[in-house]
Amino acid sequence: MADSSTAALIASFVYLSSLVILSSLLLGGFFNRLYILQGDEQVSARGFRRLQVGTAALIYAAVVVVVRPQATYFELAAGLACTSAAAAFDFSRTWMQSRAEFTRYVAADMWRAMVLLLLVAPVLFGLRSDQAGAVLAAQAL
Numbered sequence: 001m002a003d004s005s006t007a008a009l010i011a012s013f014v015y016l017s018s019l020v021i022l023s024s025l026l027l028g029g030f031f032n033r034l035y036i037l038q039g040d041e042q043v044s045a046r047g048f049r050r051l052q053v054g055t056a057a058l059i060y061a062a063v064v065v066v067v068r069p070q071a072t073y074f075e076l077a078a079g080l081a082c083t084s085a086a087a088a089f090d091f092s093r094t095w096m097q098s099r100a101e102f103t104r105y106v107a108a109d110m111w112r113a114m115v116l117l118l119l120v121a122p123v124l125f126g127l128r129s130d131q132a133g134a135v136l137a138a139q140a141l
Helices: 004-026 028-038 045-067 073-098 102-126 131-140
Strands: none
Touching (some): 004 131
């Protein structure tokens, strides 16, 4: 059975992770579909990615300030970095899929999972304070 401080850390991480997911995916599907429908001739992939990442970051910052004002600056920064990385990865996945580069997509996703595992394991076993922010920072990397 976990003690109350461990439960609080888990709750903080789950709460902040849900805000990251909400922020990065809220308009992500809209942006990705719009990019696919527009085609390469109409829009710049780099500009579209910047728009998607910027919008996700703005949504995250606004939501966290309103619904979780007690979050630490580290949690805010880590969540913002994680939101930006998630939105960028989501757009990159759409970009690769639109070009039928499935091997590249699978390789990128596998590397992401391995790096996350390597970064999160030491955080969970070695860090005693601000684990939620550290795990979000690891996810952003």
